[in-house]
Amino acid sequence: MKFTRKANANWKGTGMEGTGKISTESTTLNNAQLSFKTRFADGVGTNPEELIAAAHSGCYTMQLSFLLNEAGFTADNLDTEAQVTFEDGTITKIHLKLEASVPGITEQDFQTAAQKAKEICPVSKLLKAEITLSAALVG
Known part of the structure; x- marks a missing residue:
């Protein structure tokens, strides 16, 4: 495609x-x-960092959903926040914070899928910044 x-x-x-x-x-x-x-500063509108955060959180969450489906699981809920750090004229870090509810999945299988999604998400592959993840299985 x-x-x-x-x-x-x-x-x-x-x-x-x-x-x-x-x-x-x-x-x-x-x-x-x-x-x-x-x-x-504070103002009404958006900015490049916020747009990158939106793109990354959306792409990552969809990628994880596909991986879970391939493994035979369907998430009840995947909630990802992307925190983009801008320092001295450079985006230096993006932290993905995931909370998920996935019936029947083990913690190990969940963490494996969450990490793989971080690595193969097209937006993750595009960005040069350090990308970290904390993933919590809830429910």
Whole structure:
């Protein structure tokens, strides 16, 4: 399977005082605000790090679901938070925090699937930052 997705960003003005908008092909984001404040302080809108966190948590969670299904399990719930760390102009780390409810799975099988999903998730493979994971089987 091969496909291309796209998004568009527009910026006007300087880095600190300028403003921007970002939109996705699906229009889930449609002229969402982008600014210095939304990236480095408090402001209404989004920022690249938040968007990377959303992409990574979504991709990882779907990948894990596929792996669990291949192993004969169906999750009742997979909840993944991606924490993106930005330091000195670089994204240095992404921590995936997973809480899952998967009936019938052993802790060892769950941890194996969770780790494999982290390694083979397309977004994980794309990023150069250190990517860590803590996975908890609940319920």
